[in-house]
Amino acid sequence: MLNESKFKNNLIDWFNKNQREMPWRDTSNPYYIWLSEVMLQQTQVKTVIDYYHRFIERFPTVSELSKAHEDEVLKYWEGLGYYSRARNFHNAIQDVHHNYNGEVPQSPEIFGKLKGVGPYTQAAVMSIAYNLPLATVDGNVFRVWSRLNNDVRDIKLQSTRKAFETELQPYVESDSGTFNQAMMELGALVCTPKNALCLFCPVQEHCEAFSNGTVETLPVKTTKVKKKRIKQHVYIIKTINNEILIEKRMQKLLNNMWEFPMFEATEENQINSVLGTHIQFRDQPAYKLKHQFTHITWDIEVYFAKTTINKNDVRLPENMKWMNMDEKEDYNFPVSMTKIYKFLLTHS
Structure with missing residues (x-):
């Protein structure tokens, strides 16, 4: 006592x-x-x-x-x-x-x-x-x-x-x-x-x-539940004027923060469905990273479009826009997207 x-x-x-x-x-x-x-x-x-x-x-x-x-x-x-x-x-x-x-x-x-x-x-x-x-x-x-x-x-x-x-x-x-x-x-x-x-x-x-x-x-603590893992595809699309496509997240996690377009990995190329385009992407990811949250882990693969596009040919949803590469500090990017941005500065 x-x-x-x-x-x-x-x-x-x-x-x-x-x-x-x-x-x-x-x-x-x-x-x-x-x-x-x-x-x-x-x-x-x-x-x-x-x-x-x-x-x-x-x-x-x-x-x-x-x-x-x-x-x-x-x-x-x-x-x-x-x-x-x-x-x-x-x-x-x-x-x-x-x-x-x-x-x-x-x-x-x-x-x-x-x-x-x-x-x-x-x-x-x-x-x-x-x-x-x-x-x-x-x-x-x-x-x-x-x-x-x-x-x-x-x-x-x-x-x-x-x-x-x-x-x-x-x-x-x-x-x-x-x-x-x-x-x-x-x-x-x-x-x-x-x-x-x-x-x-x-x-x-x-x-x-x-x-x-x-x-x-000590202390005694029940075993943590295994984190859910989600495979994510990030798509890097640039215009002929070197602008890059970004989107504001609508999901609860990281809500209202900006990111390069990201979708859970499927056989379909979901970004084309959203944009109504037929953009071709390279077969192999240019960059891979893992990002951990409390309850889930993202396994992210980054894919580059094969060619630049004319932005006037694409009608963007309200939560997407084109960003100049030197405007990044004007937007709130989560850590995972900042890492991708830094990669882009030296590999694109």
Whole structure:
């Protein structure tokens, strides 16, 4: 059983001396703290830092972001992936601007109802920005708390999350933001998924898994469902004026982002059906790449048209247009399409 006071003191003392420098730790601005938490979901700290700086330089206030067009917001998010995070955050900020006088609500109940705010984001922002007594439970905290208590409950279950939040509640009655960050930092730096640095752990004396030799078996997590794989064909079509065909995605995944025309691979050449043309493509893909999402993997093959075309001979659907190669920065391209674009610059 943990000695609550001693454990918390050991942990926070370690955190105060060893925490990594992060720009969002140097501010009390709840908008910036909220932004950092959204960006950090599914993304490494080292990747987020540059995006964070660029984003707050362009959108320094709730008002500025609220007034921005979604396309520009997504442009500043380009490369971070999981674009629904950006859309939800933008939507929530507009809500804050119009309905809460531009102030991030201090009520956990109100904040928790904003678009894209789940239990973790609610607890993290409310505790770090406003020092409210809410416990954050993310992947790092799941791992640390499971090991400290030699707990074999399945962390994939919602009931386990609820139980952990309840058990952590006594520790966040004071200094909640510091405690929450310390738990997450311990999981990131010391209590890592593999090869945990137990000999350097500031709370080793409190850890039941260390005493029982079960650190590497925890936390318990049900096996992931195998990702669905989809074979995709991308078609590169250029005009005689060196413009290239792009389309705005209408599907839910990466909705409203731009791409080179892409279709699930079939025996038919679907791009010709859409355009009402008979464009011939090379038999072999010029480029192949794999792009992974949380639940699916795209295996992409890129095919070049054999000849350029006169764009006046083609009537494009509303979601397609011709782009000059030097206009790419005017459009929001997902990572996979940016890789194809870079390939095109040197191979076409």
